[in-house]
Amino acid sequence: MEQQQSSFREKERIELREPRRFKVTIYNDDFTTMEFVVKILTTVFFKSGAEAETLMLQVHHGGSAIVGIYPYDIAQSRVQKATRMARNEGFPLRLTVAPEGEE
Known part of the structure; x- marks a missing residue:
């Protein structure tokens, strides 16, 4: 009697999750x-003019505002670009990246 080879493979279950997201916060300074803040919001974070104005006023009156929530690499690169632009203009603008959900 011939033995038949079976070609059964055990399926490996892979659990996929959404990548962790990070919030970018911009802070007020004197x-x-x-x-310039409006310029950063429109050119780096791609906000509309009206949205940039609203966020700028929120930063001005409240001290800070979340300007976006992104995957880590995108958040970091946008903060670096905005910080580089600010330093080139002589401004001490501060932005931070923090995991979404942390205060």
């Missing part, structure tokens, strides 16, 4: 101009 030196960075409102116009």
